[in-house]
Amino acid sequence: MLVNSREYAGTMLKAGEFMLQPISSKIEMLAMTDVECIYYQFNQPELFCDIRYNRIMKETDPPLIPSPLPIIPELQHFLESARTYLSEKKICRDLLSLKRKELAFILGYFYSDYDLASLVHPLSKYTSSFECFVYQNYKKVKTVEEFAKLGGYSQTTFRRIFDHVFHEPVYEWMLSRRKEEIIYELQNTEATISEICYKFGFESLPHFSNFCKKSFGTSPRSIRLKRSSE
Structure with missing residues (x-):
């Protein structure tokens, strides 16, 4: 290779x-x-x-x-x-x-x-870098404001550095990681849909279901049933 x-x-x-x-x-x-x-x-x-x-x-x-x-x-x-x-x-x-x-x-x-x-x-070379800070801490926060505060940045400065390093707005990057982790939880764990819903900070099951339909084109239950049928 x-x-x-x-x-x-x-x-x-x-x-x-x-x-x-x-x-x-x-x-x-x-x-x-x-x-x-x-x-x-x-x-x-x-x-x-x-x-x-x-x-x-x-x-x-x-x-x-x-x-x-x-x-x-x-x-x-x-x-x-x-x-x-x-x-x-x-x-x-x-x-x-x-x-x-x-x-x-x-x-x-x-x-x-x-x-x-x-x-x-x-x-x-990477242990003290901004990238390393992002990868090690993005799961600890739910909002851009929390992320910036954790690193000791103002939101404006944090967004500017993030855009420069990752070439993508921080909110969109965090949303992509969140989607990846939700799919993983639904397809590879035994956690209930309710547990996954509240783990990722959704206020209710309907809210979580709407998010999945908008992001993945189907409901959380359908994603899990598809895993079971494969």
């Missing part, structure tokens, strides 16, 4: 290799042949303890040219079990949380500081 990003420009990702891509870095992937891979996206990295992270940043120079790391047997076992879970129609979030912790242990225990330097140094 050909990967092209700021960190991995024109890099071939071969069988038995993996890479960690910073959350706000743009990436393009092109399959050169039939291929199967696991793409794992997260907002808050749970990969290294602060002591290990700081030591790598201070004492271990990153490679001049970042390259993918080999998948060792322990990581291969992890990926095989993850693949089994991902093939199921429904995925338990608690299980995914445990798998995330398992991944953190494997990387921290079986890979050297030098190996991890190729992951940590690119990641560090």
Whole structure:
């Protein structure tokens, strides 16, 4: 698979290799042949303890040219079990949380500081960025006003920075994320429609139903029934 990003420009990702891509870095992937891979996206990295992270940043120079790391047997076992879970129609979030912790242990225990330097140094460029703040906190707020206040910005300044960084108005971006999460909840969890309704701040079930019909062209119940029939 050909990967092209700021960190991995024109890099071939071969069988038995993996890479960690910073959350706000743009990436393009092109399959050169039939291929199967696991793409794992997260907002808050749970990969290294602060002591290990700081030591790598201070004492271990990153490679001049970042390259993918080999998948060792322990990581291969992890990926095989993850693949089994991902093939199921429904995925338990608690299980995914445990798998995330398992991944953190494997990387921290079986890979050297030098190996991890190729992951940590690119990641560090984004940990204090505006993009990182947005991705780590957008689920905590319901309005643009709350979002701006959380970051210590005026609404005008926050909107201006957001437009410049994401090339999209903040309200529209938040609405898109909200729609994605509602669809996920309806299709992949056992939460009742009422629970999902109030989780996302809707005042009533009719209000939630109208939102779904306007956004997805059908009712929450129809979305869930469609999942059951697949």
